[in-house]
Amino acid sequence: MKKVFEIREKIIEIYYKYDVFILPVLKLIIAFIVLHTVNSKMGYFTKIDNVAVELIASLLCSFLPSGMILVFAGLFTLLHMYGLSLIVAGLGAVLYIVLYLLFLRFSPKSALVVAVLPVLMLWKIPYMLPIILGLAASPGTVVAAGCGVVAYYFLHIINSNSATIATMELSEVQDQFKLMIDSMLANKGMIIVVIAFAVTIIVVYLIRRLPIKRNWEIAIGAGAVLQILILLIGDVKLDTGISPLNVILGSVLGVAIAFVLKFFKFCVDFNRSERVQFEDDDYYYYVKAVPKINLGAGESGRVRHISRRMARKPFIDSWGQEVYDDGIDENYDYEEGEYYEEGSEEYEPEEYYEENYDSGDEQ
Amino acid sequence: MLNREKVIVMTRMASYEEGKGKEHLRICSYFRSDYIGAAILKAAAAVTITFVFAIALYIYYNFEDFMENIYQMDMMSLVKAFGRYYLISLIVYVAISYIIAFVKYLIARSNVRKYKNNLKMTRKLQKEK
Numbered sequence: 001m002k003k004v005f006e007i008r009e010k011i012i013e014i015y016y017k018y019d020v021f022i023l024p025v026l027k028l029i030i031a032f033i034v035l036h037t038v039n040s041k042m043g044y045f046t047k048i049d050n051v052a053v054e055l056i057a058s059l060l061c062s063f064l065p066s067g068m069i070l071v072f073a074g075l076f077t078l079l080h081m082y083g084l085s086l087i088v089a090g091l092g093a094v095l096y097i098v099l100y101l102l103f104l105r106f107s108p109k110s111a112l113v114v115a116v117l118p119v120l121m122l123w124k125i126p127y128m129l130p131i132i133l134g135l136a137a138s139p140g141t142v143v144a145a146g147c148g149v150v151a152y153y154f155l156h157i158i159n160s161n162s163a164t165i166a167t168m169e170l171s172e173v174q175d176q177f178k179l180m181i182d183s184m185l186a187n188k189g190m191i192i193v194v195i196a197f198a199v200t201i202i203v204v205y206l207i208r209r210l211p212i213k214r215n216w217e218i219a220i221g222a223g224a225v226l227q228i229l230i231l232l233i234g235d236v237k238l239d240t241g242i243s244p245l246n247v248i249l250g251s252v253l254g255v256a257i258a259f260v261l262k263f264f265k266f267c268v269d270f271n272r273s274e275r276v277q278f279e280d281d282d283y284y285y286y287v288k289a290v291p292k293i294n295l296g297a298g299e300s301g302r303v304r305h306i307s308r309r310m311a312r313k314p315f316i317d318s319w320g321q322e323v324y325d326d327g328i329d330e331n332y333d334y335e336e337g338e339y340y341e342e343g344s345e346e347y348e349p350e351e352y353y354e355e356n357y358d359s360g361d362e363q
Numbered sequence: 364m365l366n367r368e369k370v371i372v373m374t375r376m377a378s379y380e381e382g383k384g385k386e387h388l389r390i391c392s393y394f395r396s397d398y399i400g401a402a403i404l405k406a407a408a409a410v411t412i413t414f415v416f417a418i419a420l421y422i423y424y425n426f427e428d429f430m431e432n433i434y435q436m437d438m439m440s441l442v443k444a445f446g447r448y449y450l451i452s453l454i455v456y457v458a459i460s461y462i463i464a465f466v467k468y469l470i471a472r473s474n475v476r477k478y479k480n481n482l483k484m485t486r487k488l489q490k491e492k
Contacts, residue, residue, distance in 0.1 A: 094416050101409040102456070106463060174426060181424055276377035280489065283365070287374045 008264065016290055024062040030116065031061035031069045037119045038076045041159060045083030048076060067111035077155060085165050087173050088158060091180055095154055103143045110137065110144035117148030118155060124243075127231075127250025130197045131223045131258050134204025135216065145197045153190040157183040189241055192234030200227040220258040224251040369488040376481050384478060387471035395472075399464045406460035410453045418445060 015022060035054045043049045057076075061069045074096055082089035104114065113133065120126040126149075133141045157180060158165075165176050184190075204223035208215050228251050235242045274289045380388070390398060422429060429436070 094420070098413050098416060102413055105405075105409075174423070178424060181420070274378050274381070276374060276381060278373050278377045280369070280373070280485075285370060285373065287370070287377070289374055289378060 012264070027066060027069065028058050028062035030112070031058040031072065034069060034073050034115050034119055035076055037122060038073060038080070041122065042077065042080035042084075042155070044081070044162070045079040048079055067108060070111040070115040073115045077151075081158060084158065084162055085168075085173075085176055087176050088165060088180060091177065092154065092158075095150070099147045099150065104147055107138075107140035107143045110141045113137075113141055113144035114148040114151065117145060118152035121149070121152045124246050125250050125253060126193075127227060127247055128254030128257055130200035130227060131204055131220060131251070131254035132261065134201045134219065134223055135208055135258055135261055137201075137205075139202055139205050142198045142201050145201060146194045149190060149194050149197060153187055154184065157187070188234075188238040192231060192238060192240050192242070196227050196230040196234065199230060216258075216262050220255055220262075224255050227251055227254075366488055369485060372481055372485050372488065376478060376485070379474070379478055383474065387474045387478075390468055390471035391475045395468050398468050399461060402460050402464035403457055406457045407453060410449075410456045414449050414452065 032054055035057055036051075039049045039054060047053075057072045061072060078089055078092055078096070081092045104111065113129070117126060117129060120129055130145060133145065161179055161183065164179065168176050200223045203226055204219045207219035207222055212218070228247055231242055231247045232244055234240055235244065275287070276289065277284070277286045279285065393401070
């Protein structure tokens, strides 16, 4: 077990040391996977259906904000739709515009979820994502997950009917249009999946924020069970064609990944290290702020001394009051071996971060 | 001589400014009524554009029926039905957008207020030097 902790510390150390390089490489890999999947599954527009174009687009995505992965994915899918049929491309463009105008503009930072979810659905492993999003992200990702599901089913309908659409004459444009609309409206599976994902994300998010012991474990379990129930009941009642085996396996995988996330969560602040610079009358400051990665103790969480970090008085107190108080009581004599457990009430990095001061302060 | 506490305060402020502070400070540069009003206008525009698309798709879907029955059709009742659906969707969506904008503004204002308190603390620490 000690070895596992040591490996964890090593991974975290490498992550913080090289995060400037790691994140662009990650974005490059994700963008390449998404674009390559789009090309391999659609491939109706041959000019962009080659690895060189995918690599160039992925390289661009690695330097640009992560939302650009969605933009490129949308562009690629629209071009493939255009290669198949103009009316399908028009319908696709309208769908993307409506999804953006009505939903996605409320959570633009979750754009990556919209790009990644269809790929996961294609690989039959989307059911882990809502649990992970509920743990690691905000409820705003419900919108992104819903948009991702709708986009997947739209592209799936295009692929299913591509042979029929390709053989239709230009005069049968309205028939193509009706085929697409009828397929979308008849797709009850899409609605059930959207509802299941939305409920899962919200329930997991709400439970993990509760000030109770084992809140993460309860959230993960509740999310997985709820997701399986909604999808299976929806499949029985509406005959959606969702595979129960995939649902259960996907949820189990989601639970496993969620526990790995939990293993790292209290050691890694997902805001990563930050570099800031500022000046005052006397100095220029070039500061690298690295969130602390362990308790300064052994694997039991038992600490030898109470550091500044342990006294979890919020850095910023509530409105109008004394705003800087590190919370250390100079008169208190901390005993040898005094400790707190991760997940205990004294240590709630997320609640502190979100409710008190969003400065990247995880303490 | 470096004032450690001042460095910590200023580091936190700089980190906030480069992170969520950008959005929060932008939001708080508006009066609440202006910010929420702008959000409502954007929501109304979004619903209107979506509704126009929806009507266009509906008409195109039933294009043959429309062309065959255009002279027998009760256009007024059709227009009234469209108007009813538009108003309902507009009211619902604008209400949701209002709530989201209101909550966003509250959160931004709360954090910016703390940020400004930090500024006061920095000045205080500077004077104590």
